[in-house]
Amino acid sequence: MRCTVRKEIQEAVAAYEDKPRDQWLFDYPAQVGLTGSQVWWATDVGIAFGRVEEGFETALKDYNKKQITQLNSLIHMLVGHLTPGDRQKIMTICTIDVHARDVVANLISQKVSQAFPWLSQLRHRWDDETRHCYINICDAQFQFSYEYLGNTNRLVITPLTDRYSSVLHQSF
Template identity: 75%
Template sequence: MRSTVRDEMTEAVVAYEEKPREQWLFDYPAQVALTCTQIWWTTDVGMAFSRLEEGYENAMKEYYKKQVSQLNTLITMLIGQLSPGDRQKVMTICTIDVHARDVVAKIIAQKVENSQAFVWLSQLRHRWDERERHCFANICDAQFLYSYEYLGNTPRLVITPLTDR
């Protein structure tokens, strides 16, 4: 079971850029799609920080606009016809995406320009290590190997500033 989840994640994290996200997410189980979405959020914010450090002042704001666009696409999908399983998957990704958008908005509002800032490091960040072919979860200076335990297609709690703390 764990090797299957890991194999699916190995494939999905690479395939993420090959087609629009709203199509890609139907190619993989909910847990894999959600985790890979979180991996790519970490990657995209990291790229925005790199661009900021290179002097491109609007990098984070442009990424924020991309997030809003992605959320609008998910909302449009939820209005349409979806199977119960796909609806649950899209709602769960939407829930996590709202939190991710709020984190980026906070980074912009606080004028954070460095990926080593606590506002960013204090977030749960998933990353894919291509050399080890493993997913890791990072928060502050802690790193954990993702366990690939099957979680199913379940809803997530809305993340508020209080629950985030």
């Protein structure tokens, strides 16, 4: 089971840019799509920070516009006909996407450049060399366990739950 989840995440991350995200999501199980989306969110924010350092001052704002477009696309899908499983998957990804959009909007409003507000976020990344997914927060890193979680909903992330998560992960 863990080997399969790991293999699916690897394939999903590699295929992410091959088609529009709202189509890509249907190629993978919910957990894999959510994890792949989180990997690419952290990757895209990292790329935007790199572009800001290169002199492209609007890179984070441009990425935030992309986030809003992606989120609107998912919301539009929820209004249409979906199977119960696909509806649950899209609603879960929307929940995480709203938080991701808010994080980037806050980074923009605070004029952050890879400082603590970004590093304190739970960030997923795929390492091609080790072929593993890692989860980072602050200076801690954990290997993804690949335990099957299924197609479940996620809690809405609020500033309070976000702070609690940061404190909890710092204690490890």
